[in-house]
Amino acid sequence: VENADALVALTPNDESNLMVCKLAKDLNVPRVVTRVNKSEHAKMFDDVGADVAISSITAAVGLFEKATTxxxxxxxxxxxxxxxxxxxxxxxxxxxxxxxxxxxxxxxxxxxxxxxxxxxxxxxxxxxxxxxxxxxxxxxxxxxxxxxxxxxxxxx
The missing domain is CATH 3.30.70.1450 (Regulator of K+ conductance, C-terminal domain)
Incomplete structure (x- = not known):
């Protein structure tokens, strides 16, 4: 992890992704991207310093919305x-x-x-x-x- 340019946390469990993000930020990984499975958890990822937190549901809805245009x-x-x-x-x-x-x-x-x-x-x-x-x-x-x-x- 010390030599990583970025880390992506994609488990289906927000708690696991949150711990991975916090650990990555504590180890000074420059860019941390994560999947957020429950939209109401998004703020927690901001609080631990995740650079990008992508809600699975929001991303899917956005893709369907854009596909219909x-x-x-x-x-x-x-x-x-x-x-x-x-x-x-x-x-x-x-x-x-x-x-x-x-x-x-x-x-x-x-x-x-x-x-x-x-x-x-x-x-x-x-x-x-x-x-x-x-x-x-x-x-x-x-x-x-x-x-x-x-x-x-x-x-x-």
Whole structure:
């Protein structure tokens, strides 16, 4: 454990995961990620210093919710108990985002475009970058703001 860069606790027992997380933090493991089986236990993991505590139920519900929004949206990561999301969305034909610059999207300060992939290559996500149909965009930020921003990329 002394040489570990990270530790992931995935047992089906919150008490075991909690003890593993506390021990890892006491041994100065830089990054501790854990599964939380009962949502009401999430605060305990924060209290022992777990860097990421993922609720099994919340994660599953989030995946189903995101899966129903269509193939143009793919949830990559949920952080901080659903406070922050990283999602990949495809610029749809006739969507509000198609043909606009990143700046013209006027995204909230709590949501940012991390990357744009076009025809397999990365495009810088600068204010003047024009979004084109089928661009794959990675959005990151506060869950509510990311969810709101994804609407811009769907066909109208």
């Amino acid at each position: 269509g193939p143009e949206l793919y949830g990559l990561l949920s952080l901080g108990g659903d406070k922050a999301d990283v999602v990949e969305v495809t610029v749809g034909e006739d969507s509000e985002a198609e043909g606009k610059t990143v700046e013209e999207l006027n995204l909230s300060e709590l949501c940012t475009i991390a990357t744009i992939t076009r025809k397999g290559g990365l495009i810088p996500a600068r204010g003047g970058t024009v979004l084109k149909k089928n661009d794959r965009v990675i959005l990151a930020g506060k869950s509510e703001e990311v969810s709101s921003a994804t609407r811009l990329f769907r066909k109208q």
